[in-house]
Amino acid sequence: MSRAAPTDWRVYDRPELLETVSFERRDGLREALVALEALHCAACVARLEKRLAGQVRALSVNLPARVVEFAWDPRAVPLSRILNTLDEAGFAPRVLAQVQDARAAIAERRAAVSRIGVAALCGMQVMMLAWRSYFVGGGDGSALDDLLRWAQWVLATPAVLYAGWPFFRGAARAFSERALNMDVPVALALAIAYLASAWRTVSGHGEIYFDSATMFVLFLSVGRFLEGRTRARAAERLRLLAESQPLSARRRTPAGGVEEVPIGRLAVGDEILVAPGEAVPVDGVLMADPAELDEALVTGESRPVRRAPGERALAGSLNAGARPLTLRVEAVGGATTLSQLARLLARAQGERPRFQQLADRLAGHFILAVLVLAALGAWFAWRHGPDAALSVALAVMVASCPCALSLAVPTAFAAASSRLAAAGVLVARPEALGRLPHIDTVLFDKTGTLTHTELTVRRFEALGDEPAGRCWELAAALEKGFHHPIARALGKRGTAVVACAVRNDAQGVAGIVGGREYRLCAPEQLADLPAPARAILASSGAAACTWVVLAQGQGALALFGLAAAPRPEAAAVIDDLTARGLKPELLTGDAEPAARRLAHEVGIACVRARQTPADKLAYLQALQREGRRVLAVGDGLNDAPFLAAADVAVAMPQGAALAQARADVILTGGSLAGLPQLLDTARLALSRMRENLAWALLYNLAVLPLAMGGWLKPWMAALGMSLSSLLVVANALRLPAARRSRTGRGAVESLESRHATELG
Amino acid sequence: MGILFVLVPLSLVLVGLAVGIFVWMARSGQFDDLDNPRHRLPDDEDAPPPAGARRRG
Structure with a gap:
């Protein structure tokens, strides 16, 4: 460009x-x-x-x-x-x-990585130093024992205070809201273990628990990190796609010159120029020439729209014509249509019901039980002295901390996300996978989602005596070198003839081939169309296409019907979805006949045409009120509010940056074939998650009496807790292997090795 | 056993150094992108010839 x-x-x-x-x-x-x-x-x-x-x-x-x-x-x-x-x-x-949000997300991720590093490095060293006490038993008051205790204290301090900081912060927030979350027992166990150990290091006798505390922090931090990983990746994408609107405009000065000014400086009434291929920066009225505008970003309409002088050009649309446009600024800043769409989007985002993770609900009940039991255990053990009471309280809190429980969900989802990423499906919000198996309705957008964004010639009708091949050649010769969608569709065919003196005006394209002048234009531009052409254009299916007529003088030679072709995989995917008992529906801003024809081709029975973004949102919310769970598949900024309100939102990659950022899942492979895979993997991930939760609960219930009775030392509890967590992670990683036997797809080994490095 | 009174503090210093280096690496964005770099090799094959061969007029 x-x-x-x-x-x-x-x-x-x-x-x-x-x-x-x-x-x-x-x-x-x-x-x-x-x-x-x-x-x-x-x-x-x-x-x-x-x-x-x-x-x-x-x-x-x-x-x-x-x-x-x-x-x-x-x-x-x-x-x-x-x-x-x-x-x-x-x-x-x-x-x-x-993008300030994205910057914050990156800073958070960096902090999470350094926390894990600190916890791992310090934790390893603490365990090395604690080794002696495992065999000899600590607290013998020797100088060596003192040295090892003080060294452990030094090492455990950054691990507990720096790496464990998010848990303390989370617990403090929960307390201030008078609620219980997973952070409460974690922070309590960490604080008790750390303070008691520090006191015993100073006093020189009694058991210390620095090793248990650091191991605890490390495992929990890794779990947290895995959970937040994919979300951070989506933020990074958002940062790179931040340029959905131009930042400056070329303004005509009173002296007749042109100056570049920031959009914020434009006032209503200013005259601005928009070069071919550039985006219109603010809403404006066309001054002199008719324009061809690509409004895909604003309205979702894929074909360029012709606008006469005096009509509005919307911010965010592209100048698809060959000449620069002159606009008189009509609305600036928050008053532009693009900004209003963004506001609609923000509102839909705010209304989205907060997804409550199954594990969080379970853990909420569990935590209260753990705290009560720890207190009870300590009370019973008090008769053996405060040391025994402390040991029991810590063992109960650590052993039955819902740590495996908290890992159970994110690891299963992270494994599923990686598996899907290799298949061209990016999961931006892992918790959406949990909602996928409950979906019963799938709403599709038309342009760019079920169809390609590019137009192709779907129908060809020869009208004159020229052979079809010659007509195609002539059309291609005329459209060579132009960039708007119709020209791209007609001009991509190779041609032996060359058109000269080509001119493109409001009436279409005209040029001379072999000494005769030919023109390509809309059928309405031709004074007398032959009867067969009229019949074709009046037929019921005609409205689904944009028609272009090839003419020599006033004699029509051929009709080309252009439309966006449905994606080749669309029909198979719709069949698959229907076979799963889902109800596919088509929602589109396009006209009725075009929508019906496409729906028929891909096998969708339920169609709603001529939908504005607000209509789509209203329809979706009506479905949700009926109790339906809706998966929305869309593309383009006009879909964004509707995507944000859906139970699960899937975006195609050509979509506007904003729509992708709001989607739960992005089909980076550019193919709808990712949808069935997404549903399969989500179902598997959910069953892995249930197995994990079952194991974690079983383990916690089994180990609780042992810890209560004082048979379990805090270090054993920490080890058991860690092994239980590892088992949960390993089970989650079984996910890709299970898929291999079903589909025989590759890329599984690389996934497994990737997880090994992530978790190692 | 006396040597431990030298080695243990020494190990503390080394761990401190390692932690410092790791935190600095994380803060400077070394671990921001753990996925894309492995795709870089195939990307390079599509790269145009070195800059010298296509310098602007």
Whole structure:
């Protein structure tokens, strides 16, 4: 895509835009994120680093994503000079807006990783030092024993206080809300074990539990991390896809020139220019020329819409024509249609019922029981002295801590997510897998979901004497080099003839081939269509296609009917879903005949056409009120509110960035065939999860009497708890193997090894 | 056994160093992406010739 005018990067130095695209660090430097289209290889990276040397600091390059992140000193170098350098070097820079939420998610993930590292490193050392007490028994008051105790204290301190911090924080939050969560017994056990051990280290006698405490923190942190992993990945995607709206516009000055200004500076009544292929930055009224606009992002309509002067162009639509557009700004900022869609989306997101994990519910009851039992056990053991009481209380809390219980769910889901990722299905919100087996209705969007986004020629009717092959050749010759969807569909066929003097105007395309002038236009443009053509256009199925007529002078030669072709796998997938007892339905903004025809082709009985985003949302909520569980499959920004309100939302990858960010599952493979796989894997994951929960409960109930009776030392309890957790993890990892025998698909070994490294 | 009074504090220092290095690595984003790097090798095969061969006019 070439730009009509060289970009004036100076616009990015304006304070309002600088605030959007960068943020100030504590040391006064600013950080920005820039996508570079032309960043391909390590050699490019080396060239980039050489070019930017001296201008930026802390340059970090993400080669697969083609994104660089850097810090610079705004007092010494303006951002525009850096962007200019990148542009001149041919990297085609594009400045990305900063997404604060995504930044926070990344910071959180980094903190989680370093917590696990600290817990693991310190925990290993503590256990090494505790080894002597396992055999000799501690508390003999020797100098060596003192040394080992103090060293363990030193090592356990960062593990418990730093790595265990989220548990203390969670417990404090639960207390302030007068509720119980998994963090309460964990934090209590950690605090008691740590404080008692510290006291005994100072006093020099009695048993210490630093080893149990650190092991406990490590296993729990790993469980937490696995749970949050896939969500963090979705946030990273969001960060890279942050540029769904242009940040600047070209405004016509009173003097007749053109200046680049940030969108925030535009006022109602300003005149702006939009180059071919660029997005319209704000809602506006077309001034002089008719325009062809691709409104897929805003309305979901895949075909470009022709708009006459005086009509509105919506923010977010693309200029699909060949000429720059002039618009008079009509709405800015929050008043644009795109922003309103985003608000609708936010509302739907807020209304989404909070999913309560099965494990959390179970654990909630369990925790109270554990706390009561620990207190009871300590009370009974008190007659043997405070040491025995403490030991029993700790053993009960550690042994029967719902740790395996808390791992049971996330590990099964993480294994399922990895299995699906290899099959081209990205699970952005693992808890959605738990809802999948209860789904009974599947709502599909049409364009881009059941069909391809690209138009293809679905019908061809020869009208004159020219052979069909010749008509195709002529159409291809005329449309060569144009970029709007109709041209792409007709022009992709190879052709031996070349059209010259091609001109594209509001009436269509015209050009000269072999000395005769031919034109391709909408049928309405032709004064007298032959009777057969009229019959075809009036027939019932005709409205499903966009029609283009090839004509020589006033004589029509052929009719091309273009429509988005259904995905080849769509019919099989719908069959599969129906066979599972699910009810597929089609919801689309398109006209009735097009929708009916597609539904018939892929085998969907229930169709609702001409649906606005608000209609779709209302229909979905009506279904939910009837008690139906709805899986929504969509694409495009107009689907986003509807996706956000569905029980489970699945997005196709071509969809707008926003829709993907809100979806629970993203079909990264670009094929609907991922849907049945998703349902299968979710069902398996759920049964693994149930097995895990059953085991964890059984283990906890079995070990509880032993701990209560004082037969179980805290270190044995910690070991038992850890082994139980490992068993749960191992069971979850059986998931891919079970799938292999069913489908014979590969990529299983790599998954297993990946999990081994994740958990190791 | 006297040597332990040297070795144990020494091990504490080493662990401290290891923890410091690990935390620094995590904070600098070393572990941000554990999935994509393994795909980099196949990506490289599609890369155009080195920059020198396609320098802009």
